[in-house]
Amino acid sequence: MTTTESGDVDGDDSEDLRRAVVLDHLPHGRADDDRPRHRKSPLAYALGERDFRLFELTLADDADVSIGDRVVIGPTGKRVAVDGFKQVTYDDLSNTAVGELEYAVEAIVDADEKRFVDFYNDAQPITLRLHQLNLLPGIGKKLRNNVLDQRKRGPFESFEEVEERVSGLHNPKEVLVERILEELRDDDLKYKTFVGRNG
Structure with missing residues (x-):
């Protein structure tokens, strides 16, 4: 299953997919994580499209993700770039994610x-x-x-x-x-x- 340029997902079950918009990409994990660099997973902050929940995503090591991308966060079997996620609050976001938030909300509202x-x-x-x-x-x-x-x-x-x-x-x-x-x-x-x- 692939995401097309328009953001539509090929296949008939796209209605069941939970998607999020990437607000910030941290390829080397959080700065406050003291583990060695090779032990840190790439992360991203994202905004859920359905209910505007904020997430910290753990990304696959080979994930090609950029700010503004739409990624599938559920169901688990449909995820490509995302290994896992947890819900976070506004105060947990990086400065970049905070700066991108308004653009992401506008994009979600415009798209639907x-x-x-x-x-x-x-x-x-x-x-x-x-x-x-x-x-x-x-x-x-x-x-x-x-x-x-x-x-x-x-x-x-x-x-x-x-x-x-x-x-x-x-x-x-x-x-x-x-x-x-x-x-x-x-x-x-x-x-x-x-x-x-x-x-």
Whole structure:
């Protein structure tokens, strides 16, 4: 099974694959690992595409991996470059990985626009006073109600349509990206809509 230029995987089971985007590649392992260089495995930091979990990947010695590459992390039998992985927090990331995070989140959102536009279509109340839409930066009661009114008239098909139909909501994609980054940086947020909980 190979990954094509478009990122699609040859074969019919690509829906079952878990993928991650490489944020940083450490061919000689972590600097704080005191073992001799020949005993250290190459590592990478990566962002899961499905639930934005952060991972430290142990790579195969011959893995040809670069920042921005999409790698298969599961199921085990489908992995090529990745020997294993563990979930990490934002604070565990290298400086390079932190710097790449926003680009990776944007790329994931761009590649699956319908999934993220559907957040505007499907967001629900969390409590009597708080709605999922209110978790987005800059969205208060008025903008939330504008979104809810517009989606009653029919679902949004694109970010562009969200922006055209919802008066006052500028850059709906960037608003989501900002929220995802906030959820990644702050492990203690009470409500996480996009990022899977550590565990």
